[in-house]
Amino acid sequence: MNSEIVESFAQMVREKGIDKDILTGIVEDVFSMMVRKKYGQDAKFDVVVNMDKGDIEIFLEREVVETVENPVTQIDVQTAKEISGEELAVGEDFVEVVPLISFGRRLVVSAKQNLNQRIKEIERESIYNEYSNAIGDIVVGEIYQIRRSEILINHNRNELLLPKSEQIFKERYKKGDTIRAVVKEVRKNAGNPVVVVSRADPKFLSKLFELEIPEIYDGIIEIKQIAREPGERAKVAVESHDDRIDAVGACVGMKGVRIHTIVRELNNENIDVINFSEQPEVFIQRALAPAKLKSIEVNDEAKTANVLVAADQVSLAIGRNGQNIRLASKLTGYEINLIKEGGEDEYDIELVDFREELGEELYLKMIDAGLETAKDVINAKLDTLLAIEGLTEEKIHEIREMMKRDLEEAEVDEEEDEEEEEDEAPQAAAPGATLPEAAAPEAAVPEAAEPATPAAVPAPETPAAETGEAPASKEEPAQD
Numbered sequence: 512m513n514s515e516i517v518e519s520f521a522q523m524v525r526e527k528g529i530d531k532d533i534l535t536g537i538v539e540d541v542f543s544m545m546v547r548k549k550y551g552q553d554a555k556f557d558v559v560v561n562m563d564k565g566d567i568e569i570f571l572e573r574e575v576v577e578t579v580e581n582p583v584t585q586i587d588v589q590t591a592k593e594i595s596g597e598e599l600a601v602g603e604d605f606v607e608v609v610p611l612i613s614f615g616r617r618l619v620v621s622a623k624q625n626l627n628q629r630i631k632e633i634e635r636e637s638i639y640n641e642y643s644n645a646i647g648d649i650v651v652g653e654i655y656q657i658r659r660s661e662i663l664i665n666h667n668r669n670e671l672l673l674p675k676s677e678q679i680f681k682e683r684y685k686k687g688d689t690i691r692a693v694v695k696e697v698r699k700n701a702g703n704p705v706v707v708v709s710r711a712d713p714k715f716l717s718k719l720f721e722l723e724i725p726e727i728y729d730g731i732i733e734i735k736q737i738a739r740e741p742g743e744r745a746k747v748a749v750e751s752h753d754d755r756i757d758a759v760g761a762c763v764g765m766k767g768v769r770i771h772t773i774v775r776e777l778n779n780e781n782i783d784v785i786n787f788s789e790q791p792e793v794f795i796q797r798a799l800a801p802a803k804l805k806s807i808e809v810n811d812e813a814k815t816a817n818v819l820v821a822a823d824q825v826s827l828a829i830g831r832n833g834q835n836i837r838l839a840s841k842l843t844g845y846e847i848n849l850i851k852e853g854g855e856d857e858y859d860i861e862l863v864d865f866r867e868e869l870g871e872e873l874y875l876k877m878i879d880a881g882l883e884t885a886k887d888v889i890n891a892k893l894d895t896l897l898a899i900e901g902l903t904e905e906k907i908h909e910i911r912e913m914m915k916r917d918l919e920e921a922e923v924d925e926e927e928d929e930e931e932e933e934d935e936a937p938q939a940a941a942p943g944a945t946l947p948e949a950a951a952p953e954a955a956v957p958e959a960a961e962p963a964t965p966a967a968v969p970a971p972e973t974p975a976a977e978t979g980e981a982p983a984s985k986e987e988p989a990q991d
Contacts, residue, residue: 533633534630535560537626537629537630537633538558538560538567538626539558539560540629541622541625541626541629542558542560542567542569542622543556543558544622544625545614545618545619545621545622546558546569546571546609548618548621549614549618550571550583551583553581553583553584554571554583554584555571555572555573555584556569556570556571556572556609557569557570557572558570567611568608569608569609569611570606570607570608570609571606571607571608571609572604572605572606572607573585573586573604573605573607574586574602574603574604574605575587575588575591575599575600575601575602575603575604575605576588576601576602577601586605588600588601591605594607595607634703635699635702635703635704638669638703638704638706639697639699639704641669642669642694642697642704642706643697645694646694646695646696646697647693647694647714647718648693648694648718649691649692649693649694649715649718649719649722650666650671650691650692650693650694650708651666651689651690651691652664652665652666652671652689652690652692653665653666653687653688653689653690654684654685654686654687654688654689654690655686655687656686657684657685657686659675660674660675661673661674661675662678662684662690664690664692664708669703669706670703670706671692671694671706671707671708672705672706672707672708673690673692673707673708673709673710674707676711677692677695677707677708677709677710677711677712678710678711679710679711679741679742679777679778679780680741680742681742681778682710682742682778690710691710691776692708692709692710692715693708693709693710693712693714693715693718694706694707694708695707695708695709695712695714710741710777711739711741711742713737713738713739713745716737716739716745716747716773716777716782717734717737719773719776719777720734720747720762720773721734723769723772723773724761724762724764724769726751726756726761727749727762730752731751731752731753731756732749732750732751732752732756732758732761732762733749733750733752734747734748734749735748735749735750735787736748736787736842736843736844737842738838738839738840738841738842739838740834740837740838741777741780742777742778742780743780743781743834744780744781744782744783744830744834744835744838745777745780745781745782745783745838746782746783746785746798746838746839746841746842747762747782747783747784747785748785748786748787748794748797748798748842749762749784749785749786749787750786750787758784758786758787759784759785759786762784763784770782770784783800785797785798785800791809791811791816791843791845792807792809792816794843795807795809795816795818795839795843795845795847798838798839798842798843799818799828799835799836799839799847801827802820802824802827802828802835803820803821803824803827804818804819804820804824804828805819805820805821805852806818806819807819809845813846814844814845814846815845815846815847815848816843816845816846816847816848817848817850818847818848818849818850819850819852820849820850820851820852821852822851822852825849825851828849829849829919832920833916833919833920836849836919848889848915849919859884859885859886859918860884860885860914860917860918860921861883861884861885862874862877862878862882862883862884862885862887862888864885864917865885865910865913865914865917868913869910872901873899873901873902876899876900876901877899880895880898880899885914885917885918886918888910888911888914889911889914889915889918893907
C-alpha cells in the first residue's frame with residue numbers, strides 16, 4: 512500500500528511539475544495531521560517519506576511506565592514486551608511502527624482531500640510566480656477557445672487570457688491557430704491566477720523589435736519611445752549608442768526585410784522608425800514626418816509646441832483622421848498645435864456647432880464671455896475660461912482637445928476636397944476625351960497639336976491606333 516501511495520505522488524511530480532522536495536514536505540504534513548487526529552496533539556511521532564524507495568513509515572514514540580496515565584504518550588512494561596518481544600525497563604522509550612491501514616477509511620479520505628488542496632495551492636503559486644517573472648516577455652500559445660469578449664490561449668498547459676481590448680481589431684482568430692502575445696498582467700484569483708496577455712500593448716511591439724533586430728537585443732540600439740494605434744500605425748523612436756551604426760537603417764534592414772517581418776506579425780500595421788533627439792524641436796520635426804515644417808516654437812514648461820506649416824503640408828502633418836499629429840504628440844510628450852501659414856484663421860468652427868457637447872447652459876455662458884468660435888476657446892487665456900462658472904482646468908482641457916480634433920478633421924476634409932477638385936479639373940478641360948463630337952472643329956486641332964509631343968498628335972485617329980496600323984498611316988502621304 513505504501514509503494515502505491517508513493518507512486519501516485521511520483522506521478523504528480525511528473526504531471527504537475529511540482530518539486531520533489533516540496534511534495535515530500537506536503538506528504539509529511541498530511542500524514543502528521545492523520546496521526547494527530549488519531550492519537551491527539553500530545554503524541555510524539557515521526558513521519559519518514561522516501562520517494563526513491565517508494566516507502567512511507569510512521570513511528571510513534573511512547574515512554575515505558577509501570578502505570579499508564581496517558582495512553583498517547585505512555586505504555587506499560589507488559590504491553591511493550593508483547594509488541595516488541597523485548598524486555599524494556601521503566602523510563603525507556605518505546606518506538607512503534609504504525610501501519611497506514613490502522614488509520615481507517617475516513618482519515619485516509621480526509622488526508623487525500625487535504626493533499627489535493629495543498630497541491631492546488633502550490634500549483635496556483637507556481638503559475639503566479641512563473642508568469643509574474645515573465646511580465647513583458649513574449650509567449651507563444653495555441654488558441655483553444657474564442658469568446659465574444661476574450662480569447663483563451665493554451666500555453667504550457669496553462670490558460671492565458673487575451674481580452675478584446677488587447678487584440679488588434681483588424682485581426683481574425685481561429686481555433687487551433689498559433690499566436691504570439693506579450694504577458695501584460697498576472698492577477699491572483701480564487702482559482703488559478705488570471706494571466707492577461709496583449710497584442711495591442713506598445714511593449715509587444717518593443718519586444719518584436721528586440722527579437723528581430725540583434726542590435727536592439729545587444730543594447731547597441733535603444734528604443735526610446737513608442738506611440739501606437741494597434742493595427743493602424745505606430746511611431747518608434749530609436750537611438751544608436753555606436754556612432755558607426757545607423758539606428759533607423761539597422762531597424763529597417765536590407766530592403767526592409769527586418770521591419771517587414773514585424774509588420775506582417777502585426778497584420779500590416781504601418782511603422783515609422785525615426786531617430787530620437789534630446790532637442791524637442793528636432794524630435795518634433797522628425798515625429799511629424801513626412802510633413803515639412805516651416806518653424807517650431809516650444810514651451811518646455813507647458814509641454815506644448817506651435818508648429819507652422821505650409822498650406823500644402825497641413826494634411827500630411829495631420830494625417831488621416833488626425834493620426835499623424837496624434838501619434839507625434841504621444842511620441843514626443845508635447846501637445847502639438849498646428850498653424851497653417853498665411854491662413855491660420857481660414858479654418859474655424861462656430862461655437863454653436865458644439866452646443867450639444869457643451870450643454871445649453873455652458874454654451875450660453877461662453878457666448879456671454881465673448882467666445883464665438885472654436886479657436887476663440889482654444890486661444891483664450893486659462894484665467895478667462897476659469898472665470899466661467901462650471902469650468903475647471905480638466906474640463907477646459909477636454910473641451911479644447913475635442914475642438915482641436917474637430918478642427919483638424921475639418922481641415923483635412925477640406926484639403927482632400929480641394930485635391931479631388933484639382934484632379935477633376937483637367938478632365939473637364941478636355942471634353943474631347945469623352946465627347947468625340949467636340950473634337951470636330953478643325954481650328955481647335957492645330958492649337959492643341961503645336962505644344963504636344965509627336966505621339967500625342969494622332970490621338971483622334973482612334974481606329975488606326977486600335978488596329979496597330981499607326982505607322983502605315985504616316986507613310987500614305989509619301990506614296991501619293
